[in-house]
Amino acid sequence: MENIKRVYLDHSATTPVDPRVLKKMLPYFGEVFGNANSQHSFGQATNIAVDEARRKVADVFNVKPNEIYFTSGGTEADNWALKGLGKSNKGRTEIITSKIEHDAILKTAKQLQEQGISVKYLSVDEYGQVSPDELKKMISDKTALVSVMLANNEVGTIQPIKELASIAKAHGALFHTDAVQAVGSIDVKPKELGVDMMSVSGHKFYGPKGVGILYVRGGVKLENRLITGGFQERTMRGGTTNVPLVVGFAESLFLAVNEMGKNSAKIQELRDYFVKEVESKISHVILNGHRENRLPQNTNFSFEFIEGEGLLFGLDMFGIACSSGSACSSGSLEPSHVLLAMGFSHERAHGSIRFSLGKHTTKSEIDYTVNSLHKVCKKLRDLSPLYAQYNASQQNDLHRASAKRMV
Numbered sequence: 491m492e493n494i495k496r497v498y499l500d501h502s503a504t505t506p507v508d509p510r511v512l513k514k515m516l517p518y519f520g521e522v523f524g525n526a527n528s529q530h531s532f533g534q535a536t537n538i539a540v541d542e543a544r545r546k547v548a549d550v551f552n553v554k555p556n557e558i559y560f561t562s563g564g565t566e567a568d569n570w571a572l573k574g575l576g577k578s579n580k581g582r583t584e585i586i587t588s589k590i591e592h593d594a595i596l597k598t599a600k601q602l603q604e605q606g607i608s609v610k611y612l613s614v615d616e617y618g619q620v621s622p623d624e625l626k627k628m629i630s631d632k633t634a635l636v637s638v639m640l641a642n643n644e645v646g647t648i649q650p651i652k653e654l655a656s657i658a659k660a661h662g663a664l665f666h667t668d669a670v671q672a673v674g675s676i677d678v679k680p681k682e683l684g685v686d687m688m689s690v691s692g693h694k695f696y697g698p699k700g701v702g703i704l705y706v707r708g709g710v711k712l713e714n715r716l717i718t719g720g721f722q723e724r725t726m727r728g729g730t731t732n733v734p735l736v737v738g739f740a741e742s743l744f745l746a747v748n749e750m751g752k753n754s755a756k757i758q759e760l761r762d763y764f765v766k767e768v769e770s771k772i773s774h775v776i777l778n779g780h781r782e783n784r785l786p787q788n789t790n791f792s793f794e795f796i797e798g799e800g801l802l803f804g805l806d807m808f809g810i811a812c813s814s815g816s817a818c819s820s821g822s823l824e825p826s827h828v829l830l831a832m833g834f835s836h837e838r839a840h841g842s843i844r845f846s847l848g849k850h851t852t853k854s855e856i857d858y859t860v861n862s863l864h865k866v867c868k869k870l871r872d873l874s875p876l877y878a879q880y881n882a883s884q885q886n887d888l889h890r891a892s893a894k895r896m897v
């Protein structure tokens with residue numbers, strides 16, 4: 491195939507490590523290797539680096555360093571937020587979450603349900619938005635925790651977290667948000683949002699994989715440890731601190747948030763151009779999610795008469811990387827739980843594809859993608875019996891209409 495490029499439009503799945511971040515991390519794989527818990531000078535050097543990283547993260551979020559716990563990523567942070575409260579629930583036995591959460595929340599909630607915790611699920615509207623009114627009706631004095639993501643990973647819809655958190659607070663329940671997709675793309679400050687806990691993951695904003703944080707507001711007591719062991723993370727999470735990853739996380743967060751104004755504006759402009767181009771050049775396409783109230787990098791389309799997987803592989807032949815459903819569920823033939831919760835048919839959900847742009851995405855990459863998308867859609871539709879049926883029925887309608895006119 492002529493002109494094969496490689497175009498990466500799957501930044502919501504992961505991003506490459508920024509070279510400036512890698513440079514910061516490298517010494518901690520080599521010469522600065524001490525165990526951050528050791529008393530000697532080797533340990534002191536890494537201990538200082540971990541302290542600095544924690545302070546840097548706290549400064550970015552405008553919180554205190556002792557409100558930051560390093561974890562192995564967003565999944566662990568989400569698990570911990572749900573499982574951590576234990577007896578500090580004050581006898582409350584119920585969790586409320588939403589139907590469109592990441593599996594890190596949904597599967598953890600299911601596990602807790604199997605252990606006797608009551609879990610209720612908030613629905614969403616056709617744009618993927620949770621309703622504060624529904625939370626008001628659902629919440630009670632049994633609710634220990636409400637967990638709703640800040641922005642959805644598939645359709646990018648941003649949730650009214652401030653409003654939801656204040657409802658939880660008014661009922662004496664704690665509020666957790668999974669901010670994994672939002673941090674680095676939009677402004678996120680836990681105190682302004684009024685959340686008690688917040689999950690963040692480094693690899694979504696040009697940091698390393700396998701590291702994240704759980705922000706836990708001072709005064710909130712996590713009783714259960716997920717990982718028991720040594721005295722790390724103020725005794726709350728055992729295991730020798732992974733210094734290079736922690737340093738890389740802090741640096742990538744710092745850079746992402748500092749450069750967010752410029753990057754997000756450029757990404758959003760290109761994303762809007764992409765949407766316009768797709769909608770004007772490709773037929774039978776629907777934009778999923780909210781038109782405005784969504785993350786700047788996200789687009790999610792349903793292509794009628796096409797299977798998302800087929801489109802994904804077709805685009806891969808052109809060197810274009812995107813995603814059908816969320817990365818974690820790709821490979822499964824189940825339609826996206828997010829699109830189903832938004833009320834879409836299995837067909838529409840199956841024909842959906844997410845394209846997520848990044849800070850290095852260019853207009854020529856977008857043009858190449860639209861062009862390739864056009865070719866792949868045509869090829870797949872030419873093979874589709876459903877599309878043939880649709881065309882035949884259109885033809886029949888036309889014949890009938892012209893026959894009527896002739897009478």
Ligand code: PLP
Binds near residue numbers: 565642693701
């Ligand atoms: N939460 C959301 C919304 C995500 O998109 C992801 C990853 O895709 C996670 C949690 C899991 O984060 P991690 O990959 O760091 O475990």
